[in-house]
Amino acid sequence: MNHNFQKDISGCGLTGLISRKRHRISGSDIVKSLCLMTDRGNGLGAGYAAYGIYPDFKDFYAFHIMYDEPAVRRTVEEYLKSSYHIEKIEEIPTKAVKAIPISPMLIRYFVSPLKEKLAGDQQETDFVVNTVMKVNSEIDGAYIFSSGKNMGAFKGVGNPSEIAEFFKIDEYEGYIWTAHTRFPTNTPGWWGGAHPFTLLDWSIVHNGEISSYGINKRYLEMYGYKLTLLTDTEVAAYLLDLLIRRHGLSIPVACLALAAPFWKNIDQRDPEEKEVLTALRQTYGSALLNGPFSILFGHSNGLVGINDRIKLRPLVAAIKDDVTYMASEESAIRAICPQPEKVWAPRAGEPVIVNLD
Amino acid sequence: MFKSLAPPEYLATIDREKCIRCKRCIQNCGWGVYAWGGDKVLIDTFKCVKCLRCYHYCPEEAIEIKDNPTKFKQNAYWSFNNIRNIKKQAETGGIPLTGMGSDMPYPILFDNLLIDACQVTNPSIDPLREPMELRTYLGKKPSNVKVEKTKDGKLKLSEPMPPQIKLDLPIIFSPMSYGSISLNAQKVLAQAAKASGIVMNTGEGGLHEDLFPYRSNIIVQVASGRFGVNPEYLNAGVAVEIKIGQGAKPGIGGHLPGEKIPLEVARTRMIPVGTDAISPAPQHDIYSIEDLRQLIYAIKETTNYKPVSVKIAAVHNVAAIASGVVRAGADIVYIDGFRGGTGAAPSIIRDHLGIPIEHALAAVDDRLRQEGIRNEASIIAAGGIRSSADVAKAIALGADAVGIGTAALITMGCTTCGKCYTGNCSWGITTQRPELTARLDPEVYAERLTNLIRAWSHELKEILGALGINSIESLRGNRERLRGVGLDSFTLDILGVKPAGR
Numbered sequence A: 001m002n003h004n005f006q007k008d009i010s011g012c013g014l015t016g017l018i019s020r021k022r023h024r025i026s027g028s029d030i031v032k033s034l035c036l037m038t039d040r041g042n043g044l045g046a047g048y049a050a051y052g053i054y055p056d057f058k059d060f061y062a063f064h065i066m067y068d069e070p071a072v073r074r075t076v077e078e079y080l081k082s083s084y085h086i087e088k089i090e091e092i093p094t095k096a097v098k099a100i101p102i103s104p105m106l107i108r109y110f111v112s113p114l115k116e117k118l119a120g121d122q123q124e125t126d127f128v129v130n131t132v133m134k135v136n137s138e139i140d141g142a143y144i145f146s147s148g149k150n151m152g153a154f155k156g157v158g159n160p161s162e163i164a165e166f167f168k169i170d171e172y173e174g175y176i177w178t179a180h181t182r183f184p185t186n187t188p189g190w191w192g193g194a195h196p197f198t199l200l201d202w203s204i205v206h207n208g209e210i211s212s213y214g215i216n217k218r219y220l221e222m223y224g225y226k227l228t229l230l231t232d233t234e235v236a237a238y239l240l241d242l243l244i245r246r247h248g249l250s251i252p253v254a255c256l257a258l259a260a261p262f263w264k265n266i267d268q269r270d271p272e273e274k275e276v277l278t279a280l281r282q283t284y285g286s287a288l289l290n291g292p293f294s295i296l297f298g299h300s301n302g303l304v305g306i307n308d309r310i311k312l313r314p315l316v317a318a319i320k321d322d323v324t325y326m327a328s329e330e331s332a333i334r335a336i337c338p339q340p341e342k343v344w345a346p347r348a349g350e351p352v353i354v355n356l357d
Numbered sequence B: 001m002f003k004s005l006a007p008p009e010y011l012a013t014i015d016r017e018k019c020i021r022c023k024r025c026i027q028n029c030g031w032g033v034y035a036w037g038g039d040k041v042l043i044d045t046f047k048c049v050k051c052l053r054c055y056h057y058c059p060e061e062a063i064e065i066k067d068n069p070t071k072f073k074q075n076a077y078w079s080f081n082n083i084r085n086i087k088k089q090a091e092t093g094g095i096p097l098t099g100m101g102s103d104m105p106y107p108i109l110f111d112n113l114l115i116d117a118c119q120v121t122n123p124s125i126d127p128l129r130e131p132m133e134l135r136t137y138l139g140k141k142p143s144n145v146k147v148e149k150t151k152d153g154k155l156k157l158s159e160p161m162p163p164q165i166k167l168d169l170p171i172i173f174s175p176m177s178y179g180s181i182s183l184n185a186q187k188v189l190a191q192a193a194k195a196s197g198i199v200m201n202t203g204e205g206g207l208h209e210d211l212f213p214y215r216s217n218i219i220v221q222v223a224s225g226r227f228g229v230n231p232e233y234l235n236a237g238v239a240v241e242i243k244i245g246q247g248a249k250p251g252i253g254g255h256l257p258g259e260k261i262p263l264e265v266a267r268t269r270m271i272p273v274g275t276d277a278i279s280p281a282p283q284h285d286i287y288s289i290e291d292l293r294q295l296i297y298a299i300k301e302t303t304n305y306k307p308v309s310v311k312i313a314a315v316h317n318v319a320a321i322a323s324g325v326v327r328a329g330a331d332i333v334y335i336d337g338f339r340g341g342t343g344a345a346p347s348i349i350r351d352h353l354g355i356p357i358e359h360a361l362a363a364v365d366d367r368l369r370q371e372g373i374r375n376e377a378s379i380i381a382a383g384g385i386r387s388s389a390d391v392a393k394a395i396a397l398g399a400d401a402v403g404i405g406t407a408a409l410i411t412m413g414c415t416t417c418g419k420c421y422t423g424n425c426s427w428g429i430t431t432q433r434p435e436l437t438a439r440l441d442p443e444v445y446a447e448r449l450t451n452l453i454r455a456w457s458h459e460l461k462e463i464l465g466a467l468g469i470n471s472i473e474s475l476r477g478n479r480e481r482l483r484g485v486g487l488d489s490f491t492l493d494i495l496g497v498k499p500a501g502r
Helices: A025-035 A070-083 A122-140 A161-169 A211-223 A232-246 A253-259 A271-287 A330-334 B024-028 B053-057 B080-092 B185-198 B209-217 B263-269 B289-302 B318-327 B347-352 B355-371 B389-397 B406-412 B442-467 B489-495
Strands: A009-021 A046-051 A059-069 A086-090 A106-111 A142-146 A151-156 A175-184 A196-201 A202-208 A293-299 A302-307 A317-318 A323-327 A340-342 A352-355 B008-016 B034-035 B042-045 B063-067 B113-115 B135-140 B147-149 B155-157 B163-168 B170-175 B216-221 B239-243 B254-256 B277-279 B308-311 B332-336 B378-383 B401-404 B483-486
Touching: A009 A025, A009 A293, A009 A302, A009 A330, A025 A046, A025 A106, A025 A161, A025 A175, A025 A330, A025 B289, A046 A202, A059 A070, A059 B080, A070 A106, A070 A122, A070 A142, A070 A151, A070 A330, A106 A122, A122 A142, A122 A211, A122 A232, A142 A151, A142 A196, A151 A161, A151 A196, A161 B185, A175 A302, A196 A232, A196 B489, A202 A232, A211 A232, A211 A271, A211 B355, A232 A253, A232 A271, A232 A293, A253 A271, A253 A302, A253 A352, A271 B239, A293 B277, A302 A323, A302 A330, A317 A330, A323 A352, A323 B483, A352 B170, B008 B042, B008 B355, B024 B053, B053 B063, B053 B378, B113 B442, B135 B378, B170 B185, B185 B209, B185 B442, B209 B216, B239 B289, B239 B332, B318 B332, B318 B355, B332 B355, B355 B389, B355 B489, B378 B406, B389 B401, B389 B483, B401 B406, B406 B442, B483 B489
Parallel strands: B170 B401, B216 B239, B239 B308, B308 B332, B332 B378, B378 B401
Antiparallel strands: A009 A175, A009 A323, A046 A151, A046 A175, A059 A106, A059 A142, A086 A106, A196 A202, A202 A293, A293 A302, A302 A352, A317 A323, A317 A340, B008 B063, B034 B042, B113 B483, B135 B163, B147 B155, B254 B277
C-alpha cells in the first residue's frame, strides 16, 4: 500500500485579508504584512494567493503549472488540448531576482473543459479535479499548483520578499489575499511544496502539524484523492473539497467536522443540535484535523480562518471598514492596518467566516 | 491401574515444617490435587495445573508449585508437549484439549511495533489538564451527513443516522457464554461493562435473567447451536452478533459436555439438563455469503434494525471474507485472531490454524478502504489483547475497538493455566460446580475489572497525549504513527507501517 512516504514537517507564519465589498487591494499590502514575520520563516518557501486577479478571464479555470523541463510541458499540453478548450497560454510574469538563481518553468493556462469529455452527469469541477490529480500524481516533473477561476497562487522557494519580487505580486489586485512563509524542518524545499496549496477555488495557507495526518490521508484516498505532496496542508485542502463541494456541507458545518467540538460540549447542546454534532463526529471522525494548526482558506465567496480544538497555534483577527484581516501575529496586521476597529484572538476551534457581500 | 507415561507438568509441594494442617488447600483446589491422609495433606501432583489457587490461600506460604524438573531429555525439536501429547494419545486415542489462547512461540507482531511521540514541532498534550476523548461509536456510518437549517437557524439532521453502540472507550468484553464460564463470571463482566460505559457479549449461551438489568450493556450472540435464541433474546441487548468463527478454533464448532449443563445453564440455553450442548462447525443455514445476508436481515427485521455484528476468525483470506460480510449488511465485523482464547479447543487446532490479529486487521482495514466501504461497518479486533499498548496499536492499525476476554478473566483470578475445558476452575470462572462458582463474588471482582478498564483508559489517554492528539478517532487507522522494529519488508507492507528510522 501507499504507506512508505516521508512526511513534510514545517512551522510557519500566515496572513490574509478580505474586502467584503470586493475592493481590489494591491498585493503590496499582503507582502508587507507577511514580510514582517521574519522569525516565522527560514527562506525555504513563501507564497501568495489572490482572488479577483483575472477579471478578463473569470469564466475560465486558470491553471498555473510548473515544469521541470520543456519535454514535460509538451506532454501536459497535449493532454490538456485533448480535454479542454484553451483560451490563452502565457508565461507567468516573473522578474529576475538575485536570490532566486533557478526556478521551474512557470506557465499559466485559461481553460474550460470540453463538454463532450464530461461523462454523463459529471460535474465540471470533478473533471478539473481529476485532471489535477492525474497530472500531479502521474506526470513526473509537472505540477498544477493553481486551478481556480479568477484566482491564482504564486509560490516558490525563497523568502517572502524575494518570492513577491519574483512574481511581481505588487502588480496584482485582488479582493481576497492569503500569504504564507515557511520554516520547514526536514525538506530542502520544492517549489510545489510551498503554500498556498490550492484546488479549484480553494486556497489554503496553514501553520501547524496535523498529527492525524496518517488517517486523514487514508480517509481521503478512499474517496479517490491522491496525496502527492505529503504535507498537512494538502490534506486540509482536500478535506474541504470533499466535505463542502462533494458532500454539500456548508462552510460552518464543515468546520464543525474538521475542528469538532468536544463531546462534553456536544452533550450539553439541545437535542437536535446534539444529534447533528454527534452525527458529524461519528461520520467524519477520520476527517478530524488533530494537532496544532491555524489555517486560512480562501474560496470564491470568502475567507475563513480556523484554529485547532485547543488552539495550539496562534491566530489573530481584526476588522477595519469592510476589510477583515487574519494573521499569525497581531503585528502583521498592524503593519498594514495600524488602527483596526476591532482586534481579537478567535477561540479554539471557532472559525472566523467572512463572506463577500 | 496403568500409570500414565506422560509425566506431570508441575510438582505441587508442601513444606511440612510450615504446614499447619488447616486443609485450606484441600478445600480450595478444584482439581483434587490435595487430600487428607489422617495426619498430613496428600498430594496427587498429576492433577496439578498450576492455577495457584492453593498457593494464594495457604496462610503459611507452605506451598510451592514447581515446573517438573524431571522432564524428557531436552530437545530443540521434540518439545515436551509433542512427546507428552503423543504419549497421551497413545494411551487414549483421543484429541488433547486445551483452553485459553495459543501459547506457542510464534512471532508477536504487537511486540515489534512502536508508537510515535511528539517533540518540538508539535506539542504533546497533558491529559490531566486538557480534554482527552476516547468515546467510540460502533455501527454503520453514512459516507456523508445531510444537514439542514430550521427556520430559527438551528441545525437539524435531514436523514437519521443508523443505530450506533456508544462506548466510553474503545474496548468491549469478548463473547464468553454462560456454560463455558460461570454466571458469577458473567455478572462480573456485566457489572464492569455498565460501570465502564462499555458492553459485554453473551457468547452462545443465552441470556440468564439475572443479567436483564444490564441489557443496555449487552450484545447477544447467535451461533451455530442457536442456544437460548428467541425473539425476546434477540431484542434483549443493544446489538446481535452472529458468530461464524473463533480465532482459537477457526472452522471448529463447540462442545459443552453435559457435566457443565446443570439446571440454570439448561434453562438459559433452552436445552434439557445434562445433555451435551453441541455447536456445529458451520451454521447449517449459512453455507454461503448470501445465506449470511439472509440471516443478518432476518435478525434486523426481528429487532427493528439493531446493529448486527458478525464475528469471524482470522484466516488466510480474511480480507475478502470481511469485505463480503460488510456487503452482506453487517454493521460490525468482529475479527478474532489466532491468539484468541477459548473455553475448549483441540490443541492441534488452536496452535496451528488461523493467522495473527495484527495481519488480519491490517488486511481487512486496507481492503475495506480500497473498496470504499470502510464506513459501512466498524471493525472490532480481538485475539490476544494484553495491555493498553496492544489496544493503541490495534486501533492505529485500523480497529474501531478491541475485544478483551482473557485480560478480563485475569482480573477474576485466572492465571491462564489453560484448563478451562475441565470445568474444575478453582477460581470459579470456567466451572459450573456450585462450591467453586460461589467463590467468585461479582461485586468484588466487578470492581477489579472496572479498575483495569479505568487504568487502561488512563494509559490510552497518556499515549494519545504523547502523540499530540486529543481524540481516539485521530489514532484510528493512523498507521503513520506506528513503526516496525525487526520486521521484514513484506510484513511491513501488509501492516502498512514504515520501519523505525524512516
